[in-house]
Amino acid sequence: MTTxxxxxxxxxxxxxxxxxxxxxxxxxxxxxxxxxxFRTSHIPGAHNVPLSTLREHVAELRTHLDGGVVLVCRSGTRAARAEETLAEAGLADLRVLDGGMLAWEAAGAPVERGEARWDLERQVRLVAGSVVLVTGVAGLFLPGVHLIGTTIGAGLTFAALSNTCAMGMLLSKLPYNRGPRTDVRTVIASLRGRS
Known part of the structure; x- marks a missing residue:
């Protein structure tokens, strides 16, 4: 099957x-x-189904997604992965919002806002930059410590080339980023309500 x-x-x-x-x-x-x-900002009427939850419950969700579906994330990368997952499950009529929420907000489109939080990309930059800075300075006094920063740099290079980010995936599991767990039953009830 070609997606x-x-x-x-x-x-x-x-x-x-x-x-x-x-x-x-x-x-x-x-x-x-x-x-x-999602709680920080989202398109009015959107349903929050984090990529990991979508993958876990794809068969269950598939039965309630009968019409056109637009997938949204920060910039489009996670939405493209969600599109692949749903297409492999047999769904058609899938679209990805070009540029994600960044483009949506830049276009001046309506947004529901909640408590402001740092997005994952900014958190990755903070953690990676801090590790490189600290290990670089510590490397002046402790030989070999700078190699930790080199490892982080290699990981970021791999993340860019593979369009994945292990650090981002780890940071997304922190309580700060998780927020309340998405209840798939609530999402499905909401999807049914639109039918």
Missing amino acids: RTSRDAGLTPAALQQQLLANGDAPRLLDVRTPGE
Whole structure:
């Protein structure tokens, strides 16, 4: 089975706004960011189904996603992974919001806001930069400690080349980022309510 790439199935913020404002069948919005990110800001009417939860419950969710689905994350990367997962489960009519919430907010589109939090990318930069700085300084006094910073640099290079981030995945599991756990039954009841 060939899956579409997010580039083929993308949807611009302007096009999505137009669909949401039109009378008729608006697409379902699945925001695959962490609950903490979702609580900070999200598109009105979006359902929060973090990527890990979506993967765990894909068969269960699939039966309630019968129409057009737009997948949303911070920049589009996690939404593209969610698209692949749902396409492999047999869903069609999947779209990824081009540029994610960054593009949505830059377009001046409506956003529901909650408590402000640092997004994962900023947290990764803080942790990686701090480790490199501390081990670089410590390396002046303790030979070999600077190699820890070199390892972090290698990990960031791999993250860029593979479009994955182990540090981001680890940070997303912290209580600060998790927020309240997404209850799949509540999401499914909400999806059923739209039918």
